[in-house]
Amino acid sequence: MQASHEVKRADHAFWHETADGLLTRLGSRLTGLTQEEADRRLQTYGPNLIEATHGEAVLLKLGKRLLNPLVALLIAAAAISGISGDFGSFFIILAVLTLSITLDIVQEYHAEKAAEALRHSVAVRAEVVRDRTPVALPVSQLVPGDIVLLRIGDLVPADGLVLDSENLQLDESILTGEPFPARKNNAPCAAKDAADAQNALFAGTSVVAGKATMLLVETGQRTRFGAIASALAANVPPTALEQGVRRLGLLILRLTIFLTLFVLLAHLASDRPAMQSILFAVALAVGLTPELLPMVMTVTLARGAQRMARQKVIVKRLSAIHDLGAMGVLCFDKTGTLTQAKISLAECVDWQGIKSDQVLELARVNSRFQTGARSGLDDAILADCIAGTDWTRRGELPFDFSRRCLSVLAERGQDTLLVTKGAPEAVLSRAVAVEIDGLAHPLDESLRTRIDAAQQRLNAQGFRLLGVAVKSVPAGHTALTLDDERGLTFLGFCVFADPPKPDATKAVAELSALGVRLKVISGDHAAVVRHVAGAVGLGSDNVLTGAEIAELTDAGLAAKVEQIDLFARVDPDQKKRIIEALRKRGHVTGFLGDGINDAPAIHAAHVGLSVEGATDVARAAADMILLASDLNVLAEGVREGRRTFANILKYVRMGTSSNFGNMLSMALASLVLPFLPLLPLQILLNNLLYDLSEIGIPFDSVDAEETTRPHIWDMAAVLRFTIVMGVVSSLFDAATFLILWKGFGAGAAEFQTGWFLESIATQILVIFLIRTARVPWRSRAPHIALVVTSLGALAAAFFVVLGPLQSLFGFVPLPWPLVGAMAAVTVAYLASAEVAKHFALKQGA
Ligand SMILES: Nc1ncnc2c1ncn2[C@@H]1O[C@H](COP(=O)(O)OP(=O)(O)OP(=O)(O)O)[C@@H](O)[C@H]1O
Numbered sequence: 001m002q003a004s005h006e007v008k009r010a011d012h013a014f015w016h017e018t019a020d021g022l023l024t025r026l027g028s029r030l031t032g033l034t035q036e037e038a039d040r041r042l043q044t045y046g047p048n049l050i051e052a053t054h055g056e057a058v059l060l061k062l063g064k065r066l067l068n069p070l071v072a073l074l075i076a077a078a079a080i081s082g083i084s085g086d087f088g089s090f091f092i093i094l095a096v097l098t099l100s101i102t103l104d105i106v107q108e109y110h111a112e113k114a115a116e117a118l119r120h121s122v123a124v125r126a127e128v129v130r131d132r133t134p135v136a137l138p139v140s141q142l143v144p145g146d147i148v149l150l151r152i153g154d155l156v157p158a159d160g161l162v163l164d165s166e167n168l169q170l171d172e173s174i175l176t177g178e179p180f181p182a183r184k185n186n187a188p189c190a191a192k193d194a195a196d197a198q199n200a201l202f203a204g205t206s207v208v209a210g211k212a213t214m215l216l217v218e219t220g221q222r223t224r225f226g227a228i229a230s231a232l233a234a235n236v237p238p239t240a241l242e243q244g245v246r247r248l249g250l251l252i253l254r255l256t257i258f259l260t261l262f263v264l265l266a267h268l269a270s271d272r273p274a275m276q277s278i279l280f281a282v283a284l285a286v287g288l289t290p291e292l293l294p295m296v297m298t299v300t301l302a303r304g305a306q307r308m309a310r311q312k313v314i315v316k317r318l319s320a321i322h323d324l325g326a327m328g329v330l331c332f333d334k335t336g337t338l339t340q341a342k343i344s345l346a347e348c349v350d351w352q353g354i355k356s357d358q359v360l361e362l363a364r365v366n367s368r369f370q371t372g373a374r375s376g377l378d379d380a381i382l383a384d385c386i387a388g389t390d391w392t393r394r395g396e397l398p399f400d401f402s403r404r405c406l407s408v409l410a411e412r413g414q415d416t417l418l419v420t421k422g423a424p425e426a427v428l429s430r431a432v433a434v435e436i437d438g439l440a441h442p443l444d445e446s447l448r449t450r451i452d453a454a455q456q457r458l459n460a461q462g463f464r465l466l467g468v469a470v471k472s473v474p475a476g477h478t479a480l481t482l483d484d485e486r487g488l489t490f491l492g493f494c495v496f497a498d499p500p501k502p503d504a505t506k507a508v509a510e511l512s513a514l515g516v517r518l519k520v521i522s523g524d525h526a527a528v529v530r531h532v533a534g535a536v537g538l539g540s541d542n543v544l545t546g547a548e549i550a551e552l553t554d555a556g557l558a559a560k561v562e563q564i565d566l567f568a569r570v571d572p573d574q575k576k577r578i579i580e581a582l583r584k585r586g587h588v589t590g591f592l593g594d595g596i597n598d599a600p601a602i603h604a605a606h607v608g609l610s611v612e613g614a615t616d617v618a619r620a621a622a623d624m625i626l627l628a629s630d631l632n633v634l635a636e637g638v639r640e641g642r643r644t645f646a647n648i649l650k651y652v653r654m655g656t657s658s659n660f661g662n663m664l665s666m667a668l669a670s671l672v673l674p675f676l677p678l679l680p681l682q683i684l685l686n687n688l689l690y691d692l693s694e695i696g697i698p699f700d701s702v703d704a705e706e707t708t709r710p711h712i713w714d715m716a717a718v719l720r721f722t723i724v725m726g727v728v729s730s731l732f733d734a735a736t737f738l739i740l741w742k743g744f745g746a747g748a749a750e751f752q753t754g755w756f757l758e759s760i761a762t763q764i765l766v767i768f769l770i771r772t773a774r775v776p777w778r779s780r781a782p783h784i785a786l787v788v789t790s791l792g793a794l795a796a797a798f799f800v801v802l803g804p805l806q807s808l809f810g811f812v813p814l815p816w817p818l819v820g821a822m823a824a825v826t827v828a829y830l831a832s833a834e835v836a837k838h839f840a841l842k843q844g845a
């Protein structure tokens, strides 16, 4: 087979070609490609992926870092040192630069790689014909020429032509913005516009009804969706954490620019050597910037993702981890979450509740012949059915979530019957008669009351019900419309048992204890929802139904969602409206669901959650995938999210209070002293050692109270902490200053050596106070990685300052009393910082 066939650009209207023509052009057949040929094509066309590959990303990262103005400044500084003949500084600045950039990129790369591998493990699969047999492959492996089978709930994996279809309808809103499903079939088409090509399917759209066989024509970036995906990706709104960190970064940047310019001008105005002043200002700017913040964020989040994977939660979007920890409200649908995924058919009964074989038989005909997504209800109906059927399928009105019913047309001998099954209200509203002893009786008020009574009796026992009704149709009438679904004769009910999971009660209690409010949003009947919720300890009895929601404005709904915890007979769009209402009320909201009907809500939530066995659209919309459909794994995920947030906050607090405070005092000291408090090179060294000391933060353990309630980014609290801790730090810097300058009468080199020691020791050691809101020895022990990095960095500092290399950095030997004084200042500072910390945190609580 030739791999040289032509695959044209995405704007080529492949839907003008005939199926046979396209098959020939793509060197394919209805029986699919061989695996060998597919492998060859994968080499030629690359994986069927929209995102850029990793190789570019690393280069991009390097590029971004080199473009960073501070790095550029550093490079300039190195150049200036080199040109002025100061090769010591030149090499050390370069070393500092390389180290920090490499550290950043390598750490981040590894972290993202790990996260990527996890994401890959839950990648969406497609059913594709290879070597004549349908196999489920990750969509990334698909190539032009592949034959793909699609059913309801599937995502279209790439662009291509419909070869064969039945009742096919697609949600193309992602491409066209059109909310109503588009009908598709394999008839030839001359439409100029892709949006009107009823025989073409496009990547990113999803099947909402029917099924199809398609021929892939364009994959990956060559699809229409590929062209617009980057624009969509840019549209993902930043999380509260990302926003907060960005705002903080901007604030620090402004302060840094202001401070360095101020220091530079002040130095130049007082006739200090220009070159040295510039280098000092540059080093100060470098010292002020929390340059490791992006790395710490990614590594902490990726580490969180790895730990969550062990708890059976796969994270697709890293920043959602924070949202999960911050989540105050979690909504979910009922089946599979609160109840066991396995629904069973208890019995089939007639309209009065008496066992009926006729209802069972017709329910089976309906379930067997329907081609939409097999729901758990259909599986249950067909479960013990081994015999074939003497009915023939003639047509179908497929299921949708607003009708909540579906009909099939079936023929046996002379009889042609429309068999409808669905939510009892939906079926009853389409019925005009009831079958009693083989005869149709008009459905009057008294009969309705008796049917309602039977229904309520069963619902109250926690059974789920589907109504079954029929209608005779003239033979030959196969072109069904929704009007045919009227004038039905009601037969009875299918009665399903869907018992609550044994451990759901525990999970509900655990999540509630974590401060997460739980709400059930179900398409099922109010009585069933209330029953299941009661059984797992979800207290509230108040139920809001879809019919009531339909009457409410968005504002009206927002006012209601606070108190109501149970929602019943809700359609997919209303699920989304409820989530939006909760978001509008300021709640960080999660939604867990598995069906096509859940996808819009999953998408709308801050944290969209789905489960491994869910439909493609639900999994594609989700930020996280649970490998077990179990609320218990979620509780651990929530704790992990909070741990992650706590560790990021540790770094932020360190950066803003300890590091920033030290740099600030130094800038001020430089205005008073006749010499520099630290040489530019020493500042850079200080910065590097401090960075190294913090590499362990993402691994650190977190106190229990950090995970018992939702945390969200609170800028005011961060600033308050900074100010309180900054004042303490400045007081002790001032003390150091006076002791060194006035007390010991230290000269420039001695002053710098002493100041460096005090500065680096306080800055590194304070992590052991800042990492916990408790008294340090009452807290959980720091992770060994943090102990090693911080004490290691401190030891390195001592070695450089007091060891044989000291002259290289401009340090001199210190008299022992001076070292003792610096140690005393450090201890006193740590003691005061500990006291101040409790004050700073209490204010911020
Ligand atoms: N295959 C089917 N045939 C007939 N009716 C169906 C079928 N699937 C669903 N329905 C009807 O539509 C209603 C809503 O569907 P479904 O139960 O899937 O919604 P949901 O919101 O996912 O509910 P849950 O909270 O139970 O998961 C069902 O209660 C049932 O009445």
Ligand SMILES: [Mg+2]
Binding pocket: 333, 334, 335, 594, 595
């Ligand atoms: Mg469901």
